Amino acid sequence: MRALLEDAASRAIAYLEGLDARNVAPAPEAIAKLACLDQPLPAESSAPQRTLTLLDDMCSSATLAMAGARFFGFVIGGSLPVALAANWLAGAWDQNTAYYNVTPATAYLEQIALRWMLELFQLPHACAGAFVTGATMANFSALAAARHALLKRSGWNVEADGLFGAPPMTVIVGSEAHPALIKALGLLGLGRKRTIVVPTDSQGRMRADALPALSGLTLVCTQAGNVNTGAFDPIAEICERAHDADAWVHVDGAFGLWAMAVPAMEHATAGMAAADSWATDFHKWLNVPYNSGLALVRDATALRATMAVTADYLPTASSFRNPSDFTPELSRRARGVEVWAALQTLGRSGVVDLVERTCCHAQRFAEGFRAAGYTVLNDVALNQVLVTFGDAATTGRVIAAIQSEGSCWCGGTVWQGQTAMRISVSSWATTDDDVERALAAMLRIAHTCR
Numbered sequence: 001m002r003a004l005l006e007d008a009a010s011r012a013i014a015y016l017e018g019l020d021a022r023n024v025a026p027a028p029e030a031i032a033k034l035a036c037l038d039q040p041l042p043a044e045s046s047a048p049q050r051t052l053t054l055l056d057d058m059c060s061s062a063t064l065a066m067a068g069a070r071f072f073g074f075v076i077g078g079s080l081p082v083a084l085a086a087n088w089l090a091g092a093w094d095q096n097t098a099y100y101n102v103t104p105a106t107a108y109l110e111q112i113a114l115r116w117m118l119e120l121f122q123l124p125h126a127c128a129g130a131f132v133t134g135a136t137m138a139n140f141s142a143l144a145a146a147r148h149a150l151l152k153r154s155g156w157n158v159e160a161d162g163l164f165g166a167p168p169m170t171v172i173v174g175s176e177a178h179p180a181l182i183k184a185l186g187l188l189g190l191g192r193k194r195t196i197v198v199p200t201d202s203q204g205r206m207r208a209d210a211l212p213a214l215s216g217l218t219l220v221c222t223q224a225g226n227v228n229t230g231a232f233d234p235i236a237e238i239c240e241r242a243h244d245a246d247a248w249v250h251v252d253g254a255f256g257l258w259a260m261a262v263p264a265m266e267h268a269t270a271g272m273a274a275a276d277s278w279a280t281d282f283h284k285w286l287n288v289p290y291n292s293g294l295a296l297v298r299d300a301t302a303l304r305a306t307m308a309v310t311a312d313y314l315p316t317a318s319s320f321r322n323p324s325d326f327t328p329e330l331s332r333r334a335r336g337v338e339v340w341a342a343l344q345t346l347g348r349s350g351v352v353d354l355v356e357r358t359c360c361h362a363q364r365f366a367e368g369f370r371a372a373g374y375t376v377l378n379d380v381a382l383n384q385v386l387v388t389f390g391d392a393a394t395t396g397r398v399i400a401a402i403q404s405e406g407s408c409w410c411g412g413t414v415w416q417g418q419t420a421m422r423i424s425v426s427s428w429a430t431t432d433d434d435v436e437r438a439l440a441a442m443l444r445i446a447h448t449c450r
């Protein structure tokens with residue numbers, strides 16, 4: 001066992017150390033080689049060492065260097081070394097973190113990580129939290145609590161009786177709501193299309209003046225951090241209006257919620273703490289391994305009423321927090337360990353620095369594009385940059401050429417009818433030098449593509 005695990009660790013370390021020198025995108029030949037794995041199910045057992053070697057030989061070079069310093073796709077960064085190390089140790093512990101009495105160490109770490117998150121975001125100490133797989137499930141969990149609470153006010157028990165015959169809820173979203181939030185509404189029986197869609201402005205912010213009439217049966221889904229522009233809905237204003245009507249305000253802040261940790265970003269985050277629930281990711285801006293996200297709900301009893309289960313064989317009685325009282329999952333890995341390790345190591349100042357540094361890098365990209373005569377489509381207020389290199393076909397060609405050249409990796413999007421390249425700076429590993437290197441490559445490639 002020792003030889004196998006040490007070999008895995010040294011292969012993993014070699015992989016990470018090699019990222020800087022390799023192309024960010026995998027070579028087509030490396031991807032083609034994956035087909036060799038298409039073998040019949042082995043009839044007989046074989047040596048574990050052989051399996052590990054096969055995995056490394058066939059797959060490491062076919063990975064996209066998402067863990068590296070010059071990956072700017074989606075809104076994700078590489079794992080902090082300490083978060084990866086904690087993940088390895090917690091993997092060895094193999095704790096099914098559902099109940100405090102059974103897995104005290106990992107359940108307790110989660111409880112502490114939750115408290116630290118509430119302190120970091122300056123949210124009420126009594127909020128409930130669920131450590132889930134990502135923002136999709138964080139939105140799902142928080143919206144499930146909202147559904148519970150709103151229907152309960154009308155005397156309806158949605159967990160017991162479902163939505164058949166329930167008083168109708170009004171669900172409001174911005175036209176730029178993330179598709180994962182819309183999907184969560186569908187999973188909850190609230191309907192992907194049964195929403196009132198509020199128009200958004202040039203940055204993708206919900207127009208508060210266009211909100212319809214609200215009531216105590218209304219759920220308003222806001223967003224902090226548009227996946228393309230990074231823009232925030234006017235959440236303070238929406239909360240004020242919604243709370244006058246007793247409506248519930250949810251914030252999808254998969255990455256944008258992290259701005260709440262940054263004093264210098266107070267102008268953007270002011271009033272967000274007045275919402276009723278929030279969803280965020282750890283595997284985006286906190287740079288911990290996938291899959292890791294957090295749902296926060298002000299009305300702790302609502303989340304618990306939605307998620308807790310009991311059965312005679314389950315050790316639910318505890319004066320400590322049982323993680324599974326708050327999550328859709330029962331059995332699950334101890335994902336709070338990595339969150340704790342990242343927060344323990346970074347501290348408040350490290351989190352602030354990570355967010356501010358990546359936002360500065362985004363500013364530098366925008367400046368570099370503008371200086372070269374290209375159009376930046378968004379107000380770069382966070383870590384997202386949208387740039388066009390001309391018409392849709394040209395921009396598409398530039399994106400493809402940047403991806404295959406391999407100095408860095410960026411994805412594409414269509415923003416309000418215009419094809420654009422997205423640059424998301426989300427990794428702890430990105431340095432000033434990486435930004436200059438990537439920018440130089442992007443500009444050189446854009447120039448030759450035009």
Ligand SMILES: *Cc1c(COP(=O)(O)O)cnc(C)c1O
Nearest residue numbers: 134135136178180227252254281
């Ligand atoms: C990434 C993202 C999601 C989905 O998060 P997952 O972690 O992929 O489930 C939802 N909303 C927003 C705003 C996002 O950026």
